[in-house]
Amino acid sequence: MTICVYGAASNNIDPSYIEAVETLGEKMAERGHSLVYGAGAGGLMGAVARGVYAGGGKIIGVAPTFFNVDGVLFENCTELIRTETMRERKKIMEETADAFIMVPGGVGTFDEFFEILTLKQLKRHNKAMVVFNFRKYYNAMAEMMEKAVDEGFVAPGCLKLYEVLSNPDEVLDYIEGYKPDDLDIQNLRHI
Numbered sequence: 636m637t638i639c640v641y642g643a644a645s646n647n648i649d650p651s652y653i654e655a656v657e658t659l660g661e662k663m664a665e666r667g668h669s670l671v672y673g674a675g676a677g678g679l680m681g682a683v684a685r686g687v688y689a690g691g692g693k694i695i696g697v698a699p700t701f702f703n704v705d706g707v708l709f710e711n712c713t714e715l716i717r718t719e720t721m722r723e724r725k726k727i728m729e730e731t732a733d734a735f736i737m738v739p740g741g742v743g744t745f746d747e748f749f750e751i752l753t754l755k756q757l758k759r760h761n762k763a764m765v766v767f768n769f770r771k772y773y774n775a776m777a778e779m780m781e782k783a784v785d786e787g788f789v790a791p792g793c794l795k796l797y798e799v800l801s802n803p804d805e806v807l808d809y810i811e812g813y814k815p816d817d818l819d820i821q822n823l824r825h826i
Contacts, residue, residue, distance in 0.1 A: 660686020
């Protein structure tokens with residue numbers, strides 16, 4: 636299956652994050668999965684691509700044409716798709732992916748994840764979604780989502796649209812075992 640990974644482009648992060656996401660990428664490839672992602676060479680985007688590459692997997696990079704600075708794009712993509720806009724980039728990744736993983740990241744990562752979550756809530760897809768909560772990075776986000784449910788801003792069913800997991804094997808086991816029919820997304824009023 637083709638898995639979309641959203642994550643940090645920043646290199647100003649603790650090396651343990653890079654190592655964990657490289658491991659995730661390598662395990663993806665070892666299990667026969669391909670990667671679709673934002674084509675970055677740095678940060679956790681680069682880490683997942685290096686892992687998939689090391690494991691012999693297919694890498695589909697999707698990047699806007701204005702990312703034309705040397706060293707920004709991962710050089711070993713199996714396929715590189717160029718887009719005019721960030722919106723087009725996100726759409727291609729969404730349509731290509733069979734599942735989504737959000738590894739630690741910043742504003743761009745949050746944007747990508749919450750758009751995909753919103754689309755799942757609106758019945759536009761029913762693909763597996765996982766938050767890779769390495770070093771408890773996303774604990775505060777999980778608490779925010781629970782607070783939003785408690786305060787009535789988000790329906791409780793929304794929390795069932797994704798899983799929060801903390802190691803690569805758990806992440807991939809969940810994706811591989813995901814059954815879209817297990818989730819009834821027909822009634823939007825309760826999600």
